Amino acid sequence: MFSFIRDSFVFILANLFDITLVTLAWLFLQVPVITGPAATVAVYHFARQAVLKDEAQFKDFIQGLRIYFWKAWLLVFPYTLVLLILAYDIFFFLSAEQPNSRLWASVPMAILSIVLVAQSYLFAFFVREKGALRVAVKKAFLLAVAHPVFTMALLLITMLFFLGLYATRIGLAMVYVGPVAVLQTKAVQYLLKKRGIEF
Secondary structure, eight states, rough: OHHHHHHHHHHHTTTHHHHHHHHHHHHTSSSGGGGHHHHHHHHHHHHEEEEETTTTTTHHHHHHHHEEETHHHHHHHHHHHHHHHHHHHHHHOOOOOOOOHHHHTTHHHHHHHHHHHHHHHHHHHHHHHTTTHHHHHHHHHHHHHHHHHHHHHHHHHHHHHHHHHHHTOOOOOHHHHHHHHHHHEEEHHHOOOOOOOOO
C-alpha cells in the first residue's frame, strides 16, 4: 500500500500541470449543466490514458469529452440521483421526533457507505469498460469487496486529501478531481495487476 501511495503521488506531481489544467477545464464545464457529466467521465478517461501511457496529456481529456458526451449521463445521473435520495432519507429519519424512527437512518447510511466505497473504482471501470454501466458497477463492487482494507484506505486518503484542501482554504474544486481520478485509476490498475488481469 505504501509503495502504491508513493508511486501515485510521484506520478501526480510529475504531471501536475496537465492534471491541474484538466481540473480547471472540468470546473469550467460544470457551469453549463449539460457538459458536467461528460467532463467528469472525461477526467477519468484522461486519467486512464495518463496511466497507460505513463504521461498525462490534455488532449486525452478532449477525446474523453467527445466519446462520453452522452454516455456519461448513463452513469452520472443515476449515481447523483441515488446520492440525493439517500441523503434525503438520512435527513428525514434523523429529523424525526421518535427515537425508533431515527434508528431507520442506519439503513440509508449503510447503503450510502457501500455506494461511496464502490465509487472509488466505479468511474475508472466505466471508462475501462467503454461505458458499459452494469459491468462497471459489478466490477467496482466486486473489487471493493475483494480488497476491503485497501479500499477503505483509499477512501480515507481521498477524504483526508479533501479535508486537507478545505482546512488550508486551497481552491477546493480546482485541485480536487484531477488527482483523485488519477489516484483511483491507478488503484484499479494496481489491484487488477495483483490478480493478473490486464488494465
